[in-house]
Amino acid sequence: xxxxxxxxxxxxxxxxxxxxxxxxxxxxxxxxxxxxxxxxxxxxxxxxxxxxxxxxxxxxxxxxxxxxxxxxxxxxxxxxxxxxxxxxxxxxxxxxxxxxxxxxxxxxxxxxxxxxxxxxxxxxxxxxxxxxxxxxxxxxxxxxxxxxxxxxxxxxxxxxxxxxxxxxxxxxxxxxxxxxxxxxxxxxxxxxxxxxxxxxxxxxxxxxxxxxxxxxxxx
Amino acid sequence: xxxxxxxxxxxxxxxxxxxxxxxxxxxxxxxxxxxxxxxxxxxxxxxxxxxxxxxxxxxxxxxxxxxxxxxxxxxxxxxxxxxxxxxxxxxxxxxxxxxxxxxxxxxxxxxxxxxxxxxxxxxxxxxxxxxxxxxxxxxxxxxxxxxxxxxxxxxxxxxxxxxxxxxxxxxxxxxxxxxxxxxxxxxxxxxxxxxxxxxxxxxxxxxxxxxxxxxxxxxxxxxxxxxxxxxxxxxxxxxxxxxxxxxx
Amino acid sequence: xxxxxxxxxxxxxxxxxxxxxxxxxxxxxxxxxxxxxxxxxxxxxxxxxxxxxxxxxxxxxxxxxxxxxxxxxxxxxxxxxxxxxxxxxxxxxxxxxxxxxxxxxxxxxxxxxxxxxxxxxxxxxxxxxxxxxxxxxxxxxxxxxxxxxxxxxxxxxxxxxxxxxxxxxxxxxxxxxxxxxxxxxxxxxxxxxxxxxxxxxxxxxxxxxxxxxxxxxxxxxxxxxxxxxxxxxxxxxxxxxxxxxxxxxxxxxxxxxx
Numbered sequence: 001x002x003x004x005x006x007x008x009x010x011x012x013x014x015x016x017x018x019x020x021x022x023x024x025x026x027x028x029x030x031x032x033x034x035x036x037x038x039x040x041x042x043x044x045x046x047x048x049x050x051x052x053x054x055x056x057x058x059x060x061x062x063x064x065x066x067x068x069x070x071x072x073x074x075x076x077x078x079x080x081x082x083x084x085x086x087x088x089x090x091x092x093x094x095x096x097x098x099x100x101x102x103x104x105x106x107x108x109x110x111x112x113x114x115x116x117x118x119x120x121x122x123x124x125x126x127x128x129x130x131x132x133x134x135x136x137x138x139x140x141x142x143x144x145x146x147x148x149x150x151x152x153x154x155x156x157x158x159x160x161x162x163x164x165x166x167x168x169x170x171x172x173x174x175x176x177x178x179x180x181x182x183x184x185x186x187x188x189x190x191x192x193x194x195x196x197x198x199x200x201x202x203x204x205x206x207x208x209x210x211x212x213x214x215x216x217x218x219x
Numbered sequence: 220x221x222x223x224x225x226x227x228x229x230x231x232x233x234x235x236x237x238x239x240x241x242x243x244x245x246x247x248x249x250x251x252x253x254x255x256x257x258x259x260x261x262x263x264x265x266x267x268x269x270x271x272x273x274x275x276x277x278x279x280x281x282x283x284x285x286x287x288x289x290x291x292x293x294x295x296x297x298x299x300x301x302x303x304x305x306x307x308x309x310x311x312x313x314x315x316x317x318x319x320x321x322x323x324x325x326x327x328x329x330x331x332x333x334x335x336x337x338x339x340x341x342x343x344x345x346x347x348x349x350x351x352x353x354x355x356x357x358x359x360x361x362x363x364x365x366x367x368x369x370x371x372x373x374x375x376x377x378x379x380x381x382x383x384x385x386x387x388x389x390x391x392x393x394x395x396x397x398x399x400x401x402x403x404x405x406x407x408x409x410x411x412x413x414x415x416x417x418x419x420x421x422x423x424x425x426x427x428x429x430x431x432x433x434x435x436x437x438x439x440x441x442x443x444x445x446x447x448x449x450x451x452x453x454x455x456x457x458x459x460x461x462x463x464x465x466x467x
Numbered sequence: 468x469x470x471x472x473x474x475x476x477x478x479x480x481x482x483x484x485x486x487x488x489x490x491x492x493x494x495x496x497x498x499x500x501x502x503x504x505x506x507x508x509x510x511x512x513x514x515x516x517x518x519x520x521x522x523x524x525x526x527x528x529x530x531x532x533x534x535x536x537x538x539x540x541x542x543x544x545x546x547x548x549x550x551x552x553x554x555x556x557x558x559x560x561x562x563x564x565x566x567x568x569x570x571x572x573x574x575x576x577x578x579x580x581x582x583x584x585x586x587x588x589x590x591x592x593x594x595x596x597x598x599x600x601x602x603x604x605x606x607x608x609x610x611x612x613x614x615x616x617x618x619x620x621x622x623x624x625x626x627x628x629x630x631x632x633x634x635x636x637x638x639x640x641x642x643x644x645x646x647x648x649x650x651x652x653x654x655x656x657x658x659x660x661x662x663x664x665x666x667x668x669x670x671x672x673x674x675x676x677x678x679x680x681x682x683x684x685x686x687x688x689x690x691x692x693x694x695x696x697x698x699x700x701x702x703x704x705x706x707x708x709x710x711x712x713x714x715x716x717x718x719x720x721x722x723x724x725x
Contacts, residue, residue: 142643145639145643146640149623149636149639149640150623152627152628152632152636153623153626153627153628153636154626154628155626156626159619159622159623159626162615162618162619162622163619163623163640165615166612166615166616166619166651167616167643167644167647167651169612169651169654169655170647170650170651170653170654173654173655173657173658174654177657177658193657194657197650197653197654197657200650201650204646204650208642208643208646212560212639212642212643215560215635215638215639216635216636216639219632
């Protein structure tokens with residue numbers, strides 16, 4: 001599995017395609033949603049959690065999609081399938097890489113989010129990072145599985161969001177609810193239920209994806 | 220090493236309603252070099268992909284080195300090398316990095332040294348340090364062959380290795396294939412280049428519309444019959460029965 | 468293992484296989500073809516009569532409540548179809564036999580139909596009763612997401628590069644969706660109960676004290692169940708025939724000229 005991760009990191013280091021896509025799309029979504037809500041309105045802080053997660057998810061869908069496009073060129077995925085390696089391992093390596101990139105993009109998106117919504121940088125942000133990490137892992141698992149599928153279809157840019165978004169609703173709901181509580185000053189113990197949901201979803205998504213990936217990728 | 224490198228019985232592969240492979244039975248002894256001829260769409264690529272474990276057959280059975288693929292382990296893939304139409308090389312990495320990646324994926328000891336050896340043997344020179352995107356077709360094919368050979372497979376499957384290459388590049392590949400054969404590797408290649416196929420291989424197979432039309436040795440005596448059958452296959456004549464599976 | 472399953476056998480197989488295909492299956496098929504349409508017709512006519520003529524108005528909700536007799540059985544049909552879809556998808560991945568894939572596809576279309584009925588009758592019923600078209604309670608939201616998954620399933624089949632891959636990918640979605648839907652339901656339920664509900668939602672309306680209402684509901688259940696099964700059957704047969712035609716076409720194309 002290590003060579004696979006090394007390969008993805010090296011390609012990303014060279015081209016920076018996935019990171020840049022994630023970053024730019026995340027920032028653009030933040031901007032658009034910020035414009036959509038009146039900055040002077042009292043209710044604006046209520047929109048903060050949702051805005052953050054929408055940015056994460058929309059950017060994530062396209063970023064994960066790109067990560068599979070590079071496997072399509074020169075049919076590299078077939079080359080991977082020739083190696084004496086479990087298909088599930090390929091899946092895990094891809095999920096790891098994608099989750100890492102999404103988290104990396106957050107290093108820029110989160111500060112911008114804090115600025116746009118006039119939040120006070122406090123411990124709450126650390127708790128937020130915990131929630132984001134849990135959510136991103138689950139999202140990356142579901143996204144990677146279906147990106148492998150959609151990259152071989154027509155209208156692939158349309159199909160991937162259509163496939164992934166309904167299935168990651170639990171991540172969205174749990175993420176937004178937990179974020180709202182945390183931004184209101186609550187501690188991690190108060191959002192334990194949501195954290196458990198995210199952790200359970202992560203586990204399920206990774207395990208099911210690991211088992212089913214060969215059907216998505218072989219012929 | 221098992222005496223039979225490949226044994227296929229009744230291999231069938233359908234894509235929807237299209238029959239790409241129609242009950243193909245053949246066997247290839249270890250160390251043999253077989254050339255597969257046939258018109259476009261005959262199923263040559265499909266056959267190679269099935270043997271290379273990239274494609275599951277709809278029906279039929281396949282043994283590689285005596286191991287049934289249905290119960291064989293993924294480690295069996297270590298013994299097979301495939302060169303396809305596509306290079307399987309990541310366009311944004313250099314050739315050397317690609318080779319290093321595959322060397323690690325095959326868990327080769329001293330991966331760096333093997334890559335250097337490979338670069339030297341295939342005469343990649345300074346092109347090995349350039350991104351694969353920038354390579355010419357001939358150099359790309361050579362790098363792809365390096366990738367296919369890096370783990371020293373006992374069975375080499377090549378899908379139209381000479382197509383699109385200039386004479387020098389094609390001759391270089393021919394030379395390499397002979398070296399591999401001398402090493403004891405089994406070679407199955409598909410090609411439209413009858414002359415080169417005959418130069419390298421000792422046995423020829425003709426496919427047409429997914430079915431086996433002819434399977435025999437390459438010799439002056441058999442040449443006339445081969446050419447007759449090949450012409451028929453290209454014209455699309457109806458199937459004629461080929462003898463039973465050749466393995467004894 | 469390199470190849471997990473035996474490799475799918477196509478539905479056509481050889482004609483010898485087809486002939487040897489057990490007589491009981493053919494007999495069952497004839498029973499379905501003859502009995503199902505008739506029974507469905509009777510059931511639906513009876514249901515319509517009962518709902519629109521026989522049953523009295525609900526004391527609290529008035530005539531609008533009659534939609535309930537279509538809404539609830541349709542929801543049951545949707546979940547049944549989802550179950551069939553999930554099971555058939557898993558079986559298809561496991562065995563590779565095309566019959567399972569046809570069943571999954573048929574279940575998806577039938578499920579989409581009844582899900583659409585649920586999603587349209589629901590708001591029509593809700594508006595006069597609750598004063599709002601839509602609430603975000605767990606059941607409605609999950610049904611909406613289910614509807615989206617159905618659409619995604621059918622689009623995936625259509626956009627796949629070929630039929631085989633389309634079947635396999637759709638089966639992956641079917642299995643993953645089946646595992647995910649309960650989680651989605653749970654998460655929406657927690658989401659709604661943690662925020663105070665803006666509206667009191669009361670699914671199911673008032674208790675069905677009147678035996679006439681109970682009878683109507685029972686008959687509607689039966690009618691819609693029959694309808695769902697019959698549609699599933701029809702769709703499955705259509706898929707079988709379409710595959711057979713495609714195979715024959717291919718054989719014809721392969722025949723020598725003249």
